[in-house]
Amino acid sequence: KAGVTQTPRYLIKTRGQQVTLSCSPISGHRSVSWYQQTPGQGLQFLFEYFSETQRNKGNFPGRFSGRQFSNSRSEMNVSTLELGDSALYLCASSFYRSYEQYFGPGTRLTVT
Amino acid sequence: GENVEQHPSTLSVQEGDSAVIKCTYSDSASNYFPWYKQELGKRPQLIIDIRSNVGEKKDQRIAVTLNKTAKHFSLHITETQPEDSAVYFCAASDSGAGSYQLTFGKGTKLSVIP
Numbered sequence: 001k002a003g004v005t006q007t008p009r010y011l012i013k014t015r016g017q018q019v020t021l022s023c024s025p026i027s028g029h030r031s032v033s034w035y036q037q038t039p040g041q042g043l044q045f046l047f048e049y050f051s052e053t054q055r056n057k058g059n060f061p062g063r064f065s066g067r068q069f070s071n072s073r074s075e076m077n078v079s080t081l082e083l084g085d086s087a088l089y090l091c092a093s094s095f096y097r098s099y100e101q102y103f104g105p106g107t108r109l110t111v112t
Numbered sequence: 113g114e115n116v117e118q119h120p121s122t123l124s125v126q127e128g129d130s131a132v133i134k135c136t137y138s139d140s141a142s143n144y145f146p147w148y149k150q151e152l153g154k155r156p157q158l159i160i161d162i163r164s165n166v167g168e169k170k171d172q173r174i175a176v177t178l179n180k181t182a183k184h185f186s187l188h189i190t191e192t193q194p195e196d197s198a199v200y201f202c203a204a205s206d207s208g209a210g211s212y213q214l215t216f217g218k219g220t221k222l223s224v225i226p
Binding site: 004 | 146148154155157158161201203212213214215216217218
């Protein structure tokens with residue numbers, strides 16, 4: 001099976017802009033979670049989607065949002081970018097909300 | 113919410129020696145504990161996990177132990193090899209509230225010296 005894929009892999013944006021990141025889960029997986037990884041804070045949970053519904057949200061401002069499509073692909077959006085949003089954004093997929101989560105390669109976002 | 117503490121933050125061992133990484137968690141409802149290995153520039157890779165109804169699990173040179181009473185779990189790597197060098201993350205998850213959110217420790221950078 002193909003693994004989790006994320007696009008784009010690298011992105012450079014300026015403050016105030018918005019960005020959309022995409023995640024395609026492993027075939028058959030229906031749950032997608034998003035995490036932000038930074039050197040200072042480590043891996044932090046953003047949100048989880050299952051059956052096109054957000055099931056849980058981490059402690060991030062409303063500028064961070066996401067959605068899931070009927071084919072389980074997911075997107076996350078960050079509006080009004082800030083310098084502190086620079087990070088590696090990882091998505092992970094799992095089968096039917098089971099525990100085992102498998103990560104994609106991430107999108108490296110740099111905000112200047 | 114859940115809080116996961118991980119120690120040490122860095123660990124250097126000689127090739128062939130054992131390495132132990134320890135994590136503690138705060139939420140007694142947590143019932144799933146995975147470990148991820150992340151090599152430089154790569155994605156986190158699930159290497160082993162344990163559920164709360166099991167005290168120990170082994171997979172070749174890797175083992176994980178869980179002490180629910182003390183709320184801590186550990187990763188043991190025996191006969192370390194240079195390719196074991198990476199950052200290792202522990203995590204905890206509580207499905208009881210209907211969420212499968214993983215709360216991660218801050219990571220341990222393991223260096224295996226040839």
